[in-house]
Amino acid sequence: MFSFYWQKFIIPFWLLALTAIVCFIIASLAGLAAPLVVKLLIDDALGANSMKFLHFITASIAILYLFRGVFSYFYGYCMAKAGNKMLAKLRQDMFSKLQSLDYAYFMKTPSGELISLFTNDLLFIQQAVTVGIPDVIVESINLLAIMAIMIYFDWRLAMVTFATLPFIIVAISFFNSKIGALGVLVDHALAKVTAIIQQSLVSVIVVQSYVREDYEYKKFSDKIQQAANDLLKAQRLSAILVSLVEFLAAVGLTIIIWYGGREVINGHLSIGGMFAFLIYIINVPMPIRKISQALTHLKLGVVAWGRINSLLNEQTPTVVEGDLQLPHTDGVVEFKDVSFAYWQGKPVLEAINILARPNEIIAIVGPSGAGKSSFANLLLRFYDPDTGAIYLDGLDIRRLKIAELRQHIGFIQQEPILFNTTVLENIRYGRPDATKDQIEQAARLADAYDFIMNLPQGFDTIVGELGGKLSGGQRQRIAVARAIITEPAILLLDEPTAALDAQTEKQVMAAIRQAGTGRTTFIITHRMSTIMASDRVVYLTEGRVAEMGTHQELIDKGGLYAQAVRFSEIEMSIDTNHL
Numbered sequence: 001m002f003s004f005y006w007q008k009f010i011i012p013f014w015l016l017a018l019t020a021i022v023c024f025i026i027a028s029l030a031g032l033a034a035p036l037v038v039k040l041l042i043d044d045a046l047g048a049n050s051m052k053f054l055h056f057i058t059a060s061i062a063i064l065y066l067f068r069g070v071f072s073y074f075y076g077y078c079m080a081k082a083g084n085k086m087l088a089k090l091r092q093d094m095f096s097k098l099q100s101l102d103y104a105y106f107m108k109t110p111s112g113e114l115i116s117l118f119t120n121d122l123l124f125i126q127q128a129v130t131v132g133i134p135d136v137i138v139e140s141i142n143l144l145a146i147m148a149i150m151i152y153f154d155w156r157l158a159m160v161t162f163a164t165l166p167f168i169i170v171a172i173s174f175f176n177s178k179i180g181a182l183g184v185l186v187d188h189a190l191a192k193v194t195a196i197i198q199q200s201l202v203s204v205i206v207v208q209s210y211v212r213e214d215y216e217y218k219k220f221s222d223k224i225q226q227a228a229n230d231l232l233k234a235q236r237l238s239a240i241l242v243s244l245v246e247f248l249a250a251v252g253l254t255i256i257i258w259y260g261g262r263e264v265i266n267g268h269l270s271i272g273g274m275f276a277f278l279i280y281i282i283n284v285p286m287p288i289r290k291i292s293q294a295l296t297h298l299k300l301g302v303v304a305w306g307r308i309n310s311l312l313n314e315q316t317p318t319v320v321e322g323d324l325q326l327p328h329t330d331g332v333v334e335f336k337d338v339s340f341a342y343w344q345g346k347p348v349l350e351a352i353n354i355l356a357r358p359n360e361i362i363a364i365v366g367p368s369g370a371g372k373s374s375f376a377n378l379l380l381r382f383y384d385p386d387t388g389a390i391y392l393d394g395l396d397i398r399r400l401k402i403a404e405l406r407q408h409i410g411f412i413q414q415e416p417i418l419f420n421t422t423v424l425e426n427i428r429y430g431r432p433d434a435t436k437d438q439i440e441q442a443a444r445l446a447d448a449y450d451f452i453m454n455l456p457q458g459f460d461t462i463v464g465e466l467g468g469k470l471s472g473g474q475r476q477r478i479a480v481a482r483a484i485i486t487e488p489a490i491l492l493l494d495e496p497t498a499a500l501d502a503q504t505e506k507q508v509m510a511a512i513r514q515a516g517t518g519r520t521t522f523i524i525t526h527r528m529s530t531i532m533a534s535d536r537v538v539y540l541t542e543g544r545v546a547e548m549g550t551h552q553e554l555i556d557k558g559g560l561y562a563q564a565v566r567f568s569e570i571e572m573s574i575d576t577n578h579l
């Protein structure tokens, strides 16, 4: 944590940190000096009946506290400023790391956990950095300075008062650790509440259609109640702590009054000295309390930092970046003996051999779970094959820069994901420098132009979260336009027409055929009409290429594919998928 503090906070923001420290020292000195001025007041002004000195001292006290106030403010300001800057930087680093992590990482990490990193954990770090660490250092110095001054005044009296310190320390640390633990519970409960809200927002249609509102409400209110109870416990302990510390301080006070009074009567201590002592002892519990609280912040910060650090240092061994550039490709794709498993021992694809050339449309067909989408994941390098290799123009795709490879592939998914912005921006996403004309052209190719023009604001219509304001077929056609606009050498479509009616499917297939001119097209599909529009069928079952050939060849062969067609499994799956 301290090395993190040094590298992420002190070094980048050294000027702010230094200013903060200087301000702090001045503010503390002013605070520490005040009781001394009181001593002067009593002993030298009141004792000597000097009016002039009284004025001087009153003015000094006012000035001291003004100094203390102003410099405390600057200290707080500089710390907060540096803290916010550090946090913003950390957030950016985390976000860009998140963008760079591969698909496999997101498959295994719940999104709620990632959101919690950005909210709760960053907050813990902020508190540790701007309150925890500075307070531990600063208040320790403060405490030592107070103790040193007390010893300097009257070491016997100092020793007697210090005897009460261990009790104060023990009480404060005991209560604070309990309060800290409760705080963690509250945070956990609140994180769960966030997760519940997030999930129910996404699945509101399921919740309402299954009439589970009450169940969701109960789940939610239980967690809220739990958080409220824990919070109350923490607040109660905190109230007890305040009273207890006040009581212990009062005990210290009594001792000073008794023992200090004796010292004064015996002539070892001046009256002013005794008053200064009283003020110091009243000030003692404060730094101790702050240190103890700061230690709790630190503990939480260390845990949060561990989690954030493991995100920042996340290695993505699933796919390793290559270094070859490939500005142009013919789009010749070859799978050679490719085998792949998500979990060891459970192969999803086995010994796949496929050679695909430009101008070819290859339909990848097979029962659900046969490994069709996994085939797409491998071509996009979301995962790498365990054995065998995939070649683009004869180059192993692992040697290419990943971004370069993906730029050559126009990918359309089973469930297209749109951003909550305009239709125009959604299509442009594929190619940021596309002109309005190119965008309209792509929309026409994807047979989306007419329906877009019928939207309330045409191309400037906002599509809603995940494209929710559009129909499934409309979303899909926008996704097709987004893929086409990059003019990729390879089109990779995972059930692109599954959500479309027969009429629209024909149009989109015609568009895909047209867009496929000069490109290599892989189209994963369950639908007969899409298969009929393809040049070659690859029939996958249980991760293996069972048969390959044109639709007619496979029908004539009378094998598994012909059987699937005969038992209308291929047509059937439309219904089961999209009723």
Ligand SMILES: Nc1ncnc2c1ncn2[C@@H]1O[C@H](COP(=O)(O)OP(=O)(O)OP(=O)(O)O)[C@@H](O)[C@H]1O
Pocket: 107, 342, 343, 348, 366, 367, 368, 369, 370, 371, 372, 373, 374, 375
């Ligand atoms: N990210 C993943 N992690 C682990 N296993 C996975 C993952 N994705 C898919 N699988 C498994 O791999 C197998 C093949 O899945 P895949 O998605 O490739 O099938 P599919 O042919 O596309 O099926 P569908 O027609 O239903 O889309 C399935 O058994 C599935 O459970």
Ligand SMILES: [Mg+2]
Pocket: 372, 373, 374, 414, 494
């Ligand atoms: Mg699939």
